[in-house]
Each structure stands twice: as structure tokens, then as C-alpha cells.
Amino acid sequence: MIKTLDVETIRKDFPIFKTGIAYLDSANTSQRPRQVTAAMVEYFEKFNSNVHRAAYRIAEEATVRYEATREKVRDLINAASTKEIIYTRGTTEAINLVAYSWGRKHIKHGDLIVLTLLEHHSNIVPWQILAAEKGATIEYVDIDERGELRLDQFQKLLEHSPKLVAFGQVSNALGTINPAQEMVAAAKAAGATVLVDGAQGAPHQGVDVRALGCDFYAFSGHKMLGPTGAGILYGRRELLEAMDPFMSGGDMIKAVRIEGTTYHELPWKFEAGTQAIAEVIGLGAAVDYLSALGMDAVRAHEREITEYAYEALSDVEGLTLYGPPPSRRAGVISFSIEGIHPHDLATIADRDQVCLRAGHHCAMPLMTRLGVAATARASFYVYTQKDEVDRLVGSIKEAQRIFK
Amino acid sequence: MSTRAGTAADDQFYREYILDHYKNPRNFGRLENPDISHEEDNPLCGDVIGMDFRVKDGVIEDIRFHGRGCAISQASASLLTERLKGLPLEDAKKIGKADVLGELGIDISPARIKCALLSLKVLKVGAYGLAGNDEDEE
Numbered sequence: 312m313i314k315t316l317d318v319e320t321i322r323k324d325f326p327i328f329k330t331g332i333a334y335l336d337s338a339n340t341s342q343r344p345r346q347v348t349a350a351m352v353e354y355f356e357k358f359n360s361n362v363h364r365a366a367y368r369i370a371e372e373a374t375v376r377y378e379a380t381r382e383k384v385r386d387l388i389n390a391a392s393t394k395e396i397i398y399t400r401g402t403t404e405a406i407n408l409v410a411y412s413w414g415r416k417h418i419k420h421g422d423l424i425v426l427t428l429l430e431h432h433s434n435i436v437p438w439q440i441l442a443a444e445k446g447a448t449i450e451y452v453d454i455d456e457r458g459e460l461r462l463d464q465f466q467k468l469l470e471h472s473p474k475l476v477a478f479g480q481v482s483n484a485l486g487t488i489n490p491a492q493e494m495v496a497a498a499k500a501a502g503a504t505v506l507v508d509g510a511q512g513a514p515h516q517g518v519d520v521r522a523l524g525c526d527f528y529a530f531s532g533h534k535m536l537g538p539t540g541a542g543i544l545y546g547r548r549e550l551l552e553a554m555d556p557f558m559s560g561g562d563m564i565k566a567v568r569i570e571g572t573t574y575h576e577l578p579w580k581f582e583a584g585t586q587a588i589a590e591v592i593g594l595g596a597a598v599d600y601l602s603a604l605g606m607d608a609v610r611a612h613e614r615e616i617t618e619y620a621y622e623a624l625s626d627v628e629g630l631t632l633y634g635p636p637p638s639r640r641a642g643v644i645s646f647s648i649e650g651i652h653p654h655d656l657a658t659i660a661d662r663d664q665v666c667l668r669a670g671h672h673c674a675m676p677l678m679t680r681l682g683v684a685a686t687a688r689a690s691f692y693v694y695t696q697k698d699e700v701d702r703l704v705g706s707i708k709e710a711q712r713i714f715k
Numbered sequence: 716m717s718t719r720a721g722t723a724a725d726d727q728f729y730r731e732y733i734l735d736h737y738k739n740p741r742n743f744g745r746l747e748n749p750d751i752s753h754e755e756d757n758p759l760c761g762d763v764i765g766m767d768f769r770v771k772d773g774v775i776e777d778i779r780f781h782g783r784g785c786a787i788s789q790a791s792a793s794l795l796t797e798r799l800k801g802l803p804l805e806d807a808k809k810i811g812k813a814d815v816l817g818e819l820g821i822d823i824s825p826a827r828i829k830c831a832l833l834s835l836k837v838l839k840v841g842a843y844g845l846a847g848n849d850e851d852e853e
Binding site: 652653654655658659669670671675678684685713714 | 726728729734759760761762763783784785786787824826827830
């Protein structure tokens with residue numbers, strides 16, 4: 312039996328809630344518990360120094376703490392080795408790294424790249440730049456009326472032997488949970504290299520990259536209780552070994568001679584320059600926090616709150632919900648209100664200290680497909696309680712009263 | 716923490732005339748064969764505003780706007796067209812950020828300033844060919 316989250320106790324770890332906000336924008340960035348900030352402050356106050364370089368005790372301590380996050384993350388996503396865990400600034404940098412280091416080597420003129428209409432811009436634009444440079448083609452898997460991927464169309468595209476398939480595990484705009492394992496298996500069978508954008512996946516459910524079978528998996532620390540500026544690229548070792556560096560400079564080298572340079576081994580080959588040390592240590596504390604809660608319990612709580620919110624919003628007159636039913640989505644609900652622009656709704660919600668996202672959610676191709684310019688979006692996490700959803704419904708009714 | 720108004724009419728931000736311009740926009744639609752036609756969008760929220768101008772002897776004889784967006788962007792555009800109709804182009808060029816915000820008559824937060832000034836951008840870029848992204852200019 313899955314344990315349930317004690318949300319009241321959890322909320323005590325998040326000082327920001329003392330301000331009285333109802334925070335419904337965790338798909339954008341999560342809040343951070345004091346354990347995360349404490350780990351960062353401890354680094355600053357007790358062993359602030361650079362990693363991998365210095366021969367004194369506090370630098371050794373910094374290096375140990377910095378590298379410890381790698382093992383925590385490896386364990387979280389069940390990677391085979393810490394050599395497969397590359398620190399990046401976030402999902403965007405992780406995908407750019409693959410597009411640059413893997414893509415420029417392997418994508419050739421006339422090659423096919425398969426993406427989906429559910430993608431965040433960060434899983435579209437790097438591939439568009441690569442495709443334009445190489446003369447490759449991009450095809451997008453469409454969605455059905457429930458906001459779920461057209462797997463029949465995906466299968467058809469796979470018949471054209473794409474070189475790369477890249478898709479999000481969970482849609483940031485609609486919350487759609489894609490059948491990632493099935494899609495990876497099909498794409499691999501078709502001979503493609505597969506990148507899974509886990510920005511909305513890893514924070515919300517248990518991830519096993521080996522069971523998933525993908526070649527690359529990218530995610531951000533700041534959406535999973537960690538600070539901004541620290542994210543992860545997982546890559547299968549043999550692919551990473553064969554890739555050239557992304558950024559170059561200090562720390563990623565073995566030896567620099569004027570005749571040429573040999574690169575450091577994995578994972579440091581991809582980590583040039585002084586890294587976001589405090590942020591990586593903070594990410595480690597965030598992984599500890601989530602691991603203690605248990606990712607199954609995290610998912611169960613989000614599902615409960617999503618079902619509650621879906622019901623509550625369904626009862627509001629003039630409200631349109633986008634995307635699949637709550638059982639098939641993560642803790643994200645996109646909606647619109649007849650006669651009220653999402654920005655106006657967000658402004659009115661903000662007066663009630665309800666933090667709501669309004670816009671295209673960095674998924675303009677999806678918005679175009681849905682025929683809307685923008686939606687309002689509420690998203691949930693481990694600390695979200697039903698009262699915050701009730702406050703959102705109150706703000707919507709207030710907006711309807713103003714705009715009646 | 717909440718500043719709820721008793722009725723919509725006394726809401727300090729969504730004032731009655733703003734909502735009126737939003738729901739019943741003035742000079743809304745298109746002109747046939749306009750002398751100037753220009754459209755701008757706000758990439759952040761997908762709001763779009765376009766304006767068609769008929770200019771005769773240097774005077775804006777007629778004007779229409781079209782587009783979609785929030786109450787602030789639409790009301791701002793509607794108010795601006797009222798001001799522009801019948802105005803010499805030379806005078807229209809003098810309209811600035813402060814005029815548009817003054818006309819709206821509400822406190823605009825940094826998050827909404829682009830909404831409020833989208834129509835001014837259409838005027839500036841379209842009507843007299845100034846480059847966009849000049850919101851900081853007075």
C-alpha cells in the first residue's frame with residue numbers, strides 16, 4: 312500500500328506559505344523547502360570553495376557534497392552509473408547539449424526528426440535549429456480531441472525510420488501523461504535515438520531510465536523542490552562516450568597542450584567551467600526530500616488533488632477544460648473562462664494571493680492546434696492542499712462577477 | 716488580503732469604462748483599402764492588435780482596430796482609436812506611453828504594461844514606421 316503525504320507537516324517545511332499565497336504554478340517552478348536552502352547556506356557558510364581543484368579540506372568537503380548529488384540522482388532515476396549523470400543548468404541546457412553534441416555529429420541532410428505537438432519550446436527550438444543547419448526534416452505527432460498523442464500517427468512516422476525521436480514524458484500545458492515506455496520501445500525498434508524530456512515527469516512520478524529504455528533523459532531541479540540553475544542530463548554511457556563536448560574550457564579537460572587537448576572522462580567532459588555548486592548541493596537535498604516522501608506517494612497525492620480540482624472546476628459555469636481526464640494526467644489543469652482572458656483572470660486571482668499561470672506555457676504549436684492564444688493553468692505539487700483549489704474557484708467566481 | 720469591490724462598477728482596476736470598452740469596443744473591425752494597416756502581437760500571451768488607417772490631407776480620417784486579447788489590451792486599443800480619429804498624423808506621432816496609460820486611468824503593474832501599450836506599438840510602428848520595442852521611451 313502506498314503511504315499518503317502528510318501535507319500539513321510538509322507545508323511547515325516551506326516558509327513561503329506563511330505569506331498566505333495559494334501557489335498553483337508548480338509546473339512553472341516549484342517552491343523549495345528549508346532543507347534545500349539550508350544545504351545551500353551550509354555550503355556558503357562552512358565550506359564555500361571551488362570543486363575538483365583545491366588541495367585543502369573545505370574544498371574536499373565541497374567536492375564530496377557536490378558529487379554526492381550525482382549518486383542521489385542516479386539512484387532516483389535508476390541509471391546504471393554516475394558517469395551517465397551530467398549536471399546542466401536545467402532541461403533546456405540538457406536538450407541543447409544533446410542537439411549540439413549528439414545532433415551535429417549524427418543528424419545528416421534528409422534525416423527525419425520526430426517530435427510531438429505537446430512539446431515545450433525547449434524541446435522544439437534546438438531541433439529546429441539543428442534541422443535547418445543540417446537540412447533535416449521535422450514531423451510532429453498530432454493530438455486527439457482529448458489532448459493525447461495520436462499513437463497511430465506516431466507509428467506511421469516511425470515507418471520512415473527517424474534518426475531521432477524526442478518527446479515529453481508529461482505535457483506541461485495539458486498535463487497529458489504520455490505512454491513513454493511504449494513510445495520509446497517503438498522508436499527504438501524503428502532504429503531511432505530517443506530523448507525523453509522529463510521536466511514534468513521526474514518531479515512527479517518515479518522514473519526508471521533503464522526500464523524506460525531511452526537514450527537521453529532531461530530534467531530540471533527547480534521543478535522538483537531544488538533551486539534554479541541545476542538540472543540533469545542522463546545519457547546512455549556509450550552515446551555520451553562517443554559525443555564531443557558541448558561547452559569547453561576549464562575542468563572538462565584531461566590535458567591541454569598547444570598541439571591539442573584531450574578531454575576529461577565522463578561525466579566531467581560535459582561540465583566546463585565553474586559549476587553551480589550550491590545549486591547542485593541544493594538539488595541533492597531536494598532529491599533527499601522527495602525520496603523520503605516516496606515518489607509513489609507524491610504521485611498519489613497529485614492525482615488526488617488533480618481529481619479534486621478537476622471536479623471543482625468542472626462545476627464552474629462557462630469554464631472549458633483542456634486535456635485528458637484526471638486519471639490520465641499529471642497535476643496540471645489548463646482551462647479558459649468564457650468572456651474572460653486568462654491574463655485578466657490571473658490578475659484578479661493575484662489580488663486573492665492565488666498564483667496562477669496565464670499564457671501559452673511555452674507551447675505555442677499546441678495552443679495553435681487547440682485554437683486558443685492562451686489558457687489559464689493551475690498546477691500542483693506535494694504541498695498543494697484542497698483549500699488552495701477552493702481559493703482558485705473563488706477567484707474565478709470573482710472574475711465572473713466583475714466581467715458579467 | 717482581498718480587496719473585493721461591492722459591485723463590478725467600483726472595481727479599482729477593472730473600472731466600468733474599461734469593461735465597457737472591452738465588451739463594446741469602439742471602431743472595431745476592418746477598413747476597406749486602408750492607407751496604412753499594421754498588426755503587432757505580444758508573444759508572451761498571444762494578444763494581437765491590428766489597426767487600419769484612412770489618411771486624408773495628413774489627417775486620420777477613419778480608423779478601425781481588430782484583434783484579440785485581455786481587457787487591458789483591448790480597452791487600451793479602443794480608447795486610442797477614439798483619440799486618433801480626426802487627429803492630424805503629426806499630432807498622433809506625439810502620443811506617448813504616458814498619454815496611453817493616463818487615458819486608461821488605472822495603476823498598471825509591470826506584468827500588464829505590455830498589454831496596455833500594445834496598441835501604441837501598433838500606432839508607432841505602423842503609422843510612422845518607428846521600430847518596435849521602444850516601450851521605455853517616453
